[in-house]
Amino acid sequence: MDELAIRYQRHLAFDRIGAEGQRRLARGSVLVAGCGALGGAAAVLLVRAGVGAVRLVDSDRVEPSNLPRQILYDEADAAAGVAKAPRAAERLRAANSACRIEAHVVRIDADTIDALLDGIDVVVDGLDNFAARYVVNDACVRRGVPWVYGGVVGATGVTLTVRPRLGPCLRCVFPEAPPEDAVPTCRTHGVVAPAPVTIAALETIETLKLLLGRDDVRPELLSLDLWDGSFRAVRVARAPACPACGDGTARG
Numbered sequence: 001m002d003e004l005a006i007r008y009q010r011h012l013a014f015d016r017i018g019a020e021g022q023r024r025l026a027r028g029s030v031l032v033a034g035c036g037a038l039g040g041a042a043a044v045l046l047v048r049a050g051v052g053a054v055r056l057v058d059s060d061r062v063e064p065s066n067l068p069r070q071i072l073y074d075e076a077d078a079a080a081g082v083a084k085a086p087r088a089a090e091r092l093r094a095a096n097s098a099c100r101i102e103a104h105v106v107r108i109d110a111d112t113i114d115a116l117l118d119g120i121d122v123v124v125d126g127l128d129n130f131a132a133r134y135v136v137n138d139a140c141v142r143r144g145v146p147w148v149y150g151g152v153v154g155a156t157g158v159t160l161t162v163r164p165r166l167g168p169c170l171r172c173v174f175p176e177a178p179p180e181d182a183v184p185t186c187r188t189h190g191v192v193a194p195a196p197v198t199i200a201a202l203e204t205i206e207t208l209k210l211l212l213g214r215d216d217v218r219p220e221l222l223s224l225d226l227w228d229g230s231f232r233a234v235r236v237a238r239a240p241a242c243p244a245c246g247d248g249t250a251r252g
Contacts, residue, residue, distance in 0.1 A: 004019075004022060004023075004026075005019075007050070008022050008050055011049070011050070016212070016214070017208075017212065021212050022050060024211060024212055024213065025049060025050045025051050025052065025208065025211055025212070026050055026051075026052045026098075027052055028051050028052055028053070028121050028122070028211035029051075029052060029053040029054075029055070029119055029120050029121045029122075030046055030051055030053070030054050030055070030120065030121065030122050030123070030124060030207060030211070031055045031057065031116060031117065031120045031122075031123045031124070032046070032054060032055065032056050032057065032124050032126055033057055033108055033123055033124065033125055033126055033127050033132070033136055034057070034058055034108075034125070034126030034127040034128065034132075035056050035057075035058035035060075035072065035084040035085050035088045035126060036058070036060070036066065036069075036070050036084070036126060036128065036196075037066075037069040037070050037071075037126075037152070037191070037193070037196035037197075037200075038125065038126040038127075038150055038151075038152060038196045038199060038200050038203070039056075039058070039124065039125075039126020039127075039200075040070050040071055040072040040073075040084075040088060040126070040200075041071055041196060041197045041200035041201070042124045042126060042150075042200040042203050042204050042207070043056060043072070043088060043092060043124075043126075044071065044072065044092065044095070045200065045201065045204040046124070046204060046207065046208075047092045047095055047096045047099045047101070048095055048096060049204070049208060050096070050098075050099070051099065051208075051211065052098075052099065052100060053099065053100040053101075053102075053119075054092070054099055054100070054101050054102070055101075055102045055104065055116065055120065056085045056088050056089055056092075056101065056102065056103045056104065057085060057104045057106060057108060057116055058083075058084040058085040058088075058104075058105065058126075059105055059106055059107040060083075060084050061081045061082060061083050061084065062077040062078045062080075062081060062082050062083075062084055062087065063078055063081070064078045066078065068193055069191060069192075069193035069196055069197075070084075071197070072084075072087065072088045072091050072092070073087060073088075083105045085103035085104055085105050086103040086105065088103065089101045089102070089103035104116065107132075108127070108132045108135055108136065109132070109135055110135055113135050113136065113139040114139060114143075117139060117140070117143060117145055120145060121145070121146075121210070121211060122145070122146050122147065122148070122207050122210045122211060123136055123140055123145060123146070123147035123148070124147070124148050124150075124203050124204070124207055125147065125148060125149045125150045125151075125203065126150070126200075128185070128186065129180075130174075130177035130178065130183070131177055133149065133170060134170065134171070134177055137149075137162065137169050137170040137171060137244060138171075138244050140162065140164060140169075141162075141164045141169050141244045141245045143164075144164045144165065145164070146161070146162060146163045146164065146210050147162050148160070148161050148162070148203045148206045148207055148210075149161075149162060149170055150199045150200065150202070150203045151199070152186070152191055152195045152196045152199050153184045153185060153186055153189050153190075153191060153195075154184070154189050154190055154191060154192070154195070154227075155191075155192050155194070155195050155225060155226045155227035156195065156223065156224065156225045156226070156227075157195050157196070157198060157199035157223070157224055157226075158199070158221065158222065158223045158224075159199055159202050159203055159206070159221075159222050160173065160220075160221045160222070160236070161206045161210070161217050161218055161219075163210075163217065164245060165245070167219060167237075167238060168236045168237055168238045168239065168242075168245075169238075169242065169244050169245045170244075171239075171242050171243055171244040171245070172236065172237070172238050172239040172242045172244075172245065173221060173236050175239070175242070175243065192226070192227075194226050195226050198224065198226060199224075202222065206218060218233075219235060219236075220233035220234055220235050220236065221233070221234045221235075221236050222234075
């Protein structure tokens with residue numbers, strides 16, 4: 001058996017992936033936007049799944065309060081206050097040396113997003129604020145790059161797969177960012193580790209489907225509450241007046 005067959009034998013046995021699917025994953029390139037609880041867990045799953053290239057982007061440093069839920073970091077990282085993206089890249093390379101991993105210590109904004117998207121097939125959301133998510137959404141819609149939105153607070157989470165021109169984007173569902181002080185956040189309402197890990201797993205499954213070119217990508221906005229074990233899927237549609245992807249929006 002060759003190296004691919006040995007390492008990924010469970011993927012090869014799974015009929016939705018198989019040998020050709022594994023080769024497609026090896027040709028794929030994913031941008032992980034944010035390397036905290038969501039992005040870190042998604043990055044671990046993507047790298048171990050054999051995705052060929054992963055670009056990590058985060059401008060933050062590790063803090064002690066990150067350790068209960070951000071699985072790529074340890075106490076030494078927090079004590080030293082190391083930058084998240086390079087440390088995450090180091091840990092991930094040890095898990096899969098065949099994966100090409102880049103680390104960018106930059107903030108995602110209108111000035112940086114286009115360069116970060118160059119050569120990327122799918123974006124995974126590991127961000128913690130709506131402003132950056134709208135930057136990602138608008139750039140992905142403009143460039144036709146699919147991305148997977150995810151958010152968590154407390155024990156609840158939500159995720160949506162955005163396929164430009166084929167379905168709704170984030171602004172179709174939430175046209176404008178709510179005021180920062182009007183939205184519960186992990187800082188104000190806390191978060192328990194299983195919630196971001198679960199949402200990251202759902203984001204990763206959708207990312208793998210997109211890289212595989214499958215047509216069974218989830219069309220719903222999926223929300224869950226792990227504390228009471230409830231899941232809710234809401235079918236959403238493109239909004240004709242959407243400021244990002246609506247009928248009157250210029251395509252770039």
